[in-house]
Amino acid sequence: MRERTMNLLKLNIVVLIEKYKKVTDVARELQLKQPTVTFHMKSLEEELGVPLFHSRKGRIVLTEAGRALYPYAQKMLSLHNEALRTMEEYKGMGRGTLRVGAEPAVQSLMMPVIADFLKRHPGIRIEVQVEPEQKLKALLMVEEIDAAIIEERAALELPLAFERWNEDEVVLICAADHPWVLLEELDPGQAGQERFVRHAPGSQLDRIGQAWADQHAINLWSPLTAASPEGVCRAVRAGAGVAFFSRKALAGNEANEGGGIRMLKVPGLEDPRLQLGAAYRKEGSPASLINEFVHFLRTCAQI
Incomplete structure (x- = not known):
C-alpha cells in the first residue's frame, strides 16, 4: 500500500482554497510561489486517489471529495x-505537572512553600509524594519524581544537584513528665538506656539516629516503629519512649498541641544541623518547571 503523507501544509491549502477560491491568494497567504501551491494540490490528489479541486469560471472550488475532506x-x-x-504555555510556565517528593519529617515545612508556589503559577499541578529519604533518592534516579526535599548529606551521595532551602536541628523528644526533663544535661550513655520510638526505616531521622548510636557504640532499644512523624509524636507523648526529631517539625506538628512533648539537645551529636533543600537532576524534565521551582526555593530560603 502506498504511503500517504497528508501533511499540514497540504491540508492548509484545502482550507484556504475553500476560503479564497484562487491559487494566487492562497500562495500569498502562505508566502509561497503559485507553482508550489499547485504542486501540493496535485500531490495531495495523487496521494488520496481522488480529485479534490475543480476549476470553474476562473475560480478553484472543492469537489465533493474535497468538501468531505474540508472539516477534517x-x-x-x-x-x-x-x-x-499548549507547548508555549509549558515553556512560559503556564501549565505543567511537577512531581515533588518530601521526607515525612519535612512535609509540614514544605506544604506552605508549595502553596505559595501554586499561587504564583495557578496553571501548574504539583503531585507530592511523601516517602523515606532512601526511597526518594531511588525515585529520583529512575525519574519517577522531579525533585526531592531531603537533607543535603543524603543528596551528596548521588550525582544530583542540590539547592539549599531551610535549616533545621535534630533534637531528642520525650513526654513532658519524663525524668529527662529534670536533668541539667544528658549524656549518650543515659540516652542509650531508654526505649526509642523509631522512625520509618530509610528515613532521614532514622539514618541520623542509627549513625549516632553507632558512633557511641549504643544498641538502640526500639520496640516501636511509627511510619509518620505524627505517629512518633503521639507515641512519645503517650510515654512509649523517646525519639529523634527535628525542632521545626515538632513546632508544626499537630500531635504536640498543648505542649505535651519536650525537646532536648542530642548528647554527643557533632553537628545537629539539618540542611534541607531540593535534590534534582539538572538534565531532568520538565526542565523549565524544575528550574522555576528551584529558583522559588532560593528566593524563600530560610538559612
Missing part, C-alpha cells in the same frame, strides 16, 4: 495550533 482538515489544523499553544 480544519480539525487537524485546529488541533495542531492548540498543541503549539
Whole structure:
C-alpha cells in the first residue's frame, strides 16, 4: 500500500482554497510561489486517489471529495495550533505537572512553600509524594519524581544537584513528665538506656539516629516503629519512649498541641544541623518547571 503523507501544509491549502477560491491568494497567504501551491494540490490528489479541486469560471472550488475532506482538515489544523499553544504555555510556565517528593519529617515545612508556589503559577499541578529519604533518592534516579526535599548529606551521595532551602536541628523528644526533663544535661550513655520510638526505616531521622548510636557504640532499644512523624509524636507523648526529631517539625506538628512533648539537645551529636533543600537532576524534565521551582526555593530560603 502506498504511503500517504497528508501533511499540514497540504491540508492548509484545502482550507484556504475553500476560503479564497484562487491559487494566487492562497500562495500569498502562505508566502509561497503559485507553482508550489499547485504542486501540493496535485500531490495531495495523487496521494488520496481522488480529485479534490475543480476549476470553474476562473475560480478553484472543492469537489465533493474535497468538501468531505474540508472539516477534517480544519480539525487537524485546529488541533495542531492548540498543541503549539499548549507547548508555549509549558515553556512560559503556564501549565505543567511537577512531581515533588518530601521526607515525612519535612512535609509540614514544605506544604506552605508549595502553596505559595501554586499561587504564583495557578496553571501548574504539583503531585507530592511523601516517602523515606532512601526511597526518594531511588525515585529520583529512575525519574519517577522531579525533585526531592531531603537533607543535603543524603543528596551528596548521588550525582544530583542540590539547592539549599531551610535549616533545621535534630533534637531528642520525650513526654513532658519524663525524668529527662529534670536533668541539667544528658549524656549518650543515659540516652542509650531508654526505649526509642523509631522512625520509618530509610528515613532521614532514622539514618541520623542509627549513625549516632553507632558512633557511641549504643544498641538502640526500639520496640516501636511509627511510619509518620505524627505517629512518633503521639507515641512519645503517650510515654512509649523517646525519639529523634527535628525542632521545626515538632513546632508544626499537630500531635504536640498543648505542649505535651519536650525537646532536648542530642548528647554527643557533632553537628545537629539539618540542611534541607531540593535534590534534582539538572538534565531532568520538565526542565523549565524544575528550574522555576528551584529558583522559588532560593528566593524563600530560610538559612
